[in-house]
Amino acid sequence: xxxxxxxxxxxxxxxxxxxxxxxxxxxxxxxxxxxxxxxxxxxxxxxxxxxxxxxxxxxxxxxxxxxxxxxxxxxxxxxxxxxxxxxxxxxxxxxxxxxxxxxxxxxxxxxxxxxxxxxxxxxxxxxxxxxxxxxxxxxxxxxxxxxxxxxxxxxxxxxxxxxxxxxxxxxxxxxxxxxxxxxxxxxxxxxxxxxxxxxxxxxxxxxxxxxxxxxxxxxxxxxxxxxxxxxxxxxxxxxxxxxxxxxxxxxxxxxxxxxxxxxxxxxxxxxxxxxxxxxxxxxxxxxxxxxxxxxxxxxxxxxxxxxxxxxxxxxxxxx
Numbered sequence: 235x236x237x238x239x240x241x242x243x244x245x246x247x248x249x250x251x252x253x254x255x256x257x258x259x260x261x262x263x264x265x266x267x268x269x270x271x272x273x274x275x276x277x278x279x280x281x282x283x284x285x286x287x288x289x290x291x292x293x294x295x296x297x298x299x300x301x302x303x304x305x306x307x308x309x310x311x312x313x314x315x316x317x318x319x320x321x322x323x324x325x326x327x328x329x330x331x332x333x334x335x336x337x338x339x340x341x342x343x344x345x346x347x348x349x350x351x352x353x354x355x356x357x358x359x360x361x362x363x364x365x366x367x368x369x370x371x372x373x374x375x376x377x378x379x380x381x382x383x384x385x386x387x388x389x390x391x392x393x394x395x396x397x398x399x400x401x402x403x404x405x406x407x408x409x410x411x412x413x414x415x416x417x418x419x420x421x422x423x424x425x426x427x428x429x430x431x432x433x434x435x436x437x438x439x440x441x442x443x444x445x446x447x448x449x450x451x452x453x454x455x456x457x458x459x460x461x462x463x464x465x466x467x468x469x470x471x472x473x474x475x476x477x478x479x480x481x482x483x484x485x486x487x488x489x490x491x492x493x494x495x496x497x498x499x500x501x502x503x504x505x506x507x508x509x510x511x512x513x514x515x516x517x518x519x520x521x522x523x524x525x526x527x528x529x530x531x532x533x534x535x536x537x538x539x540x541x542x543x544x545x546x547x548x549x550x551x552x553x
Contacts, residue, residue: 269541270487272494276324279487281356287325289316290335290345290355294433297456297515298361301334308332311452314511315380316359319480322495335360336430338412341371343483357492358481361453363414364537376479377492378536380508383529385415385472386451388458388465390439396446396468399424405445408435414476415448433457440464450476455519455528462522469526477534494540500533502552508533 276282291312292299299312313332320330333345333353340358347353362368364376387396387407396402399422409415411428419426427444429435435447436457447454451467458465480496482489499508512531520528 269543271543272491275487275491275542279485279491281323281325281488284325284356286329286331287320287323287357288331288333288345288353288355289320290340290343290358290360291316291332292360293334294431295361295453295456296460297519298453299359300456310456311381311511311515312359312361314507314515315480316357318499318507318511319357319359319492319495322498323491337410338430340412340481341368341374343373343481356483356488358483361450361478362481363450363476364479365414373484375482375484375486375489376537377482377489378479378496379477379534380480380496381452381478381529382534383450383452383476383478384526385418385448385470385474385476386454386526387446387448387468387470388436388439388454389446389468391464391466393446393466396470398422398470399448402446406443407446407448408438408444409448410435413449414474415450418472418474419448436461436465450478451523451526452476452478452516452519452529455516455523459519459522467523467525489538490540490542493536493538494542496533496536497540498551500535505552 270278281287291308293301293308295310298310299308300310301308316332317327317330333347333355335345335355335358339345340360340362343355343358344352345355364379368374369376387402389396399418403423404425406425406427407419408427408429409419410432411430416426416428427435427438429438432447432449432453435444438444439447454467458467480492482492499505516528
């Protein structure tokens, strides 16, 4: 028996001894057992009795979150991460329902169903960068990060090289409304066009309405791959990381459970869902982006280590 198991067993018998002693003396008391157990988190999160798990995802980002009209399914890196987390939350694929979500609705966790009706989702896995400002919004609580990338710029292939945002000063550049790219573009003196979907920016650039498109490299790489060789990526030497998180809507118990799922993916031997998704979607796209890595190739640690009580008879983290 390893040291950790011995410690857990000792703690268990200590608690039992105290409780039996209290019971023998006719004393009713509450014993502080530390952080909640995983089962308690499920109950307090409100997802234990749900028939299906609703997850808001992007539907227009190749390689990240894309609704395949022909197959009628969502595909991409974010989709695989969402499925992995859902499975850890005891929701198999047939009980997971993906709904397309706009960038401006990720904080409110409002998505549209097939009839156009607004639906409140349980999780948002939609290339959503963790920032202090967003964390301060009511109803936003990030688990993760689950991916680290950076900002970049794409243009038509016949465009002159772009080495920094300053090279585009005075030019019209499109980005996603409410994205973290908007601030740096404004500071660099660019003329900003905002769209609800980044695919609309790419279409506008193809029509000659804007000079370039700026957003996270992991997102833009999918468009470069899809439209190769018409589009090219430019490394603008961005110093800021874009750390994607999963919005749990202010549900702290659910945030702990999602962080636990992500940590199991990161540290448990034989668990390769993250690596396989990275290789299938991001590494493939990187072959068409010669100027920079589209994202860090190692799953990052979560910001808030999940604190969960384990009884001796319960499974360890990786069992």
